Amino acid sequence: MKFYLPTKVFFEDGYKDSIIEIEKLGNTFLIITGKSSKKNKSLDELVDVLKKLNKKFEIFDETLENPPKEMLYKIIDKFGKNWDVIVGLGGGSPMDAAKAIAVLCKNDIKVEDLYDNLKYNSASKILCIPTTSGTGSEVTQYSVLTINNVKKGFKHDVIFPNVSILEPKYTLTLSKELTISTALDALSHAVESFLSLRASEFSKLYALEAIKLIKQNLNKLVEDLQNYELRKKIMLASFYAGIAISLTGTTIAHSLGYSLTSEKGIKHGLATAVFLPFEVKNSGKEEEIKEILGDPLEFLKSLNVSIEFSIEDEEIERWSNRVLNSSHVKVTPGNYNLNKIREAYKWVIEKSGLYGGSK
Ligand SMILES: [Fe+2]
Incomplete structure (x- = not known):
């Protein structure tokens, strides 16, 4: 078993101790964020800290969801590569974009080369400040x-953030829809990690705690969005689920969901979570999950999860082949072949009761 987490994590610190770590990271900071960091005050607070420390900084606040490679080139064109620290401030998209930019700043490679681990071994320092609870990035x-137009993850130890600052208060302004879709991303991470053939005692510890926290607190939070204690519990769950997938990776629900996001615009957390009941049922570990979460499909229905889009048979065929060639297949229990992958899509659309689109 291996446990490796090089990130210094601060939770509810209010820049009290973390400011010392920020000081040490470097002198120039490029902040990658979206518009919501103004609304939740996370950007103002960060800017105040950087000014107090006399750091040079620039802000890119036009991060697109599911960061496309063209946006990464645009950032490099506009701001150059000479940055000590890249900050990912926001949800998964700004953080994931920041990680990619950090590598591109230190290496003369194309975005596609990020997927070839042998082509680089360095990155600018990375500071992550999540303002949603879900990605674990x-x-x-x-x-x-x-x-x-294809959503695809890359993995490299050099993109572990150096410092991460977790403040549940930044999530207080999230809408009901975003609260649910991001929390379901965390739930997917936890469940998939627990089921993974790569799961260990370490990873299961974090995965189970994350599932428990989500089961106990998400429905309550949806009815009480301004409740700080509930926001805190869900942010902890997302953090734990992130640790779990850092150890195991995700499994087939993520791979199945990627096409729903990139081709039909379904939010990432919803697009993966709708496949959880199928994955759990075929995992041989259904009872273990049910003990903590109850029935996964019932849990999704209790949150009124529904996905809508039009779909053609040709698309299911193309997506299924994409999943078959993904790395997730070999770490998922249940021997997924092309037939079984097709069956997963058909189950969601025809049988789950979660699909409200047209076929
Ligand atoms: Fe995810």
Whole structure:
């Protein structure tokens, strides 16, 4: 078994102790963020800290969801590569984009080369500040980008964030829909990690705690979005689930969901979570999951999860082949072949009761 987490994590610190670590990271900071970091005040607080420390910084606040490679080139064109620290401030997209930019700053490679581990071994320092609870990117060596309309993750130890700052208060302004879809991403990470053929005693510890926290607190939070204690519990769950996947990776539900996101615009957390009941049922570990989460399909229905898009048989065929060639297949219990992958899509669309689109 291996446990490796090089990230210094601060939880509810309010820049009290973390400011010392930020000081040590370097002198120039490029902040990758979106518009919501203004609303939740996380950007103002970071800017104040950087000013107090006399750091030079620039802000890119036009991060697109599921970062496309063209956006990464645009950032490099506009701001150059000479940055000590890249900050990912926001949800998974700014953090994943920051990780990619950090590698591109230190290496003369193309975005596609990020997927070849042998082509680089360095990155600018990475500071992550999540403002949603779901991605876990603040404690993982993964970044998921969109290359030619296909969502695909890369993995490298050099993109583990050096420092991550977790403040549940930044999630207080999240809408109900975003709260649910991001928390379901965390739930998917935890369940998939628990089921993974690469699961260990270490990873299961974090995965089970994350599932428990989500089961006990998410429904309550959805009815009480301003409740700080519940926000804190869900942010902890996301953090734990992130640690779990840093150890095991995700499994087939993520691979199945990627095409729903890149081709139908379904939010990542929803796109993966709808496949959880199928994956759990075929894992041989259904009873273990049910003991903590109850029935996964019932849990999704209790949150009114519904996905809508039009779909053709040709698309299911193309997506299924994509999943078959993904690395997730060999770490998922249940021997997934092309037939079984097709069956997973058909189950969600025809049988789950979660699909509200047209076929
Ligand atoms: Fe995810």
